[in-house]
Amino acid sequence: AQKITQxxxxxxxxxxxxxxxxxxxxxxxxxxxLFWYKQPSSGEMIFLIxxxxxxxxxxxxxxxxxxxQKARKSANLVISASQLGDSAMYFCAMREPFSGGYNKxxxxxxxxxxxxx
Amino acid sequence: DAGVTQSPTHLIxxxxxxxxxxxxxxxxxxxxxxxxxxxxxxxxFIFQYYEEEERQRGNFPDRFSGHQFPNYSSxxxxxxxxxxxxxxxxxASTIRDPxxxxxxxxxxxxxxxx
Numbered sequence: 001a002q003k004i005t006q007x008x009x010x011x012x013x014x015x016x017x018x019x020x021x022x023x024x025x026x027x028x029x030x031x032x033x034l035f036w037y038k039q040p041s042s043g044e045m046i047f048l049i050x051x052x053x054x055x056x057x058x059x060x061x062x063x064x065x066x067x068x069q070k071a072r073k074s075a076n077l078v079i080s081a082s083q084l085g086d087s088a089m090y091f092c093a094m095r096e097p098f099s100g101g102y103n104k105x106x107x108x109x110x111x112x113x114x115x116x117x
Numbered sequence: 118d119a120g121v122t123q124s125p126t127h128l129i130x131x132x133x134x135x136x137x138x139x140x141x142x143x144x145x146x147x148x149x150x151x152x153x154x155x156x157x158x159x160x161x162f163i164f165q166y167y168e169e170e171e172r173q174r175g176n177f178p179d180r181f182s183g184h185q186f187p188n189y190s191s192x193x194x195x196x197x198x199x200x201x202x203x204x205x206x207x208x209a210s211t212i213r214d215p216x217x218x219x220x221x222x223x224x225x226x227x228x229x230x231x
Contacts (some may be wrong), residue, residue: 037222043205104165105152105209107161
């Protein structure tokens, strides 16, 4: 069965520094997608970045980049130049194999990031 | 362009009662999924609707049911509420067969069962 593991319950980073949030996944299917979402205290899940299993290059979106190591089944999120507004819960998620056009996301337990001034 | 909207924002119910949560998908989206997020945990998939039919279901009892309307909006119904049903309920919408499978989430409905 597919599974997402986030081993860091909480992380601290100084403002303007970079931080890496870890995510490992488990699946036996060669076709899958990996996502990172940000969840502020308001509760809304905000999409950050996506990596497909067949993508040749690591995904980047502004200050966010995904360090995709397929052999190690890891998809770590790197946030560069942290800002105070980055303080939030961060979830790694995996889209189940794309069968029939219906798909669900499997989420990890999340990492709470605190950015200090 | 309106994103995913959910109502109500907050809800307080007592054990044994029934509740209905509502979701309007992002414009152009035809597939709606519901997730339950207990405090301190990641979201758990409840079910997904497309063309007014339940297409996939997670490990949730039959007390959880849903509906999708012709305009793609959706409802989540929970019967015989238990204390353990207290959670943030998130609605997500997407297009069937999108390139990425990305799901846009609404702000959620926080349900408290007393």
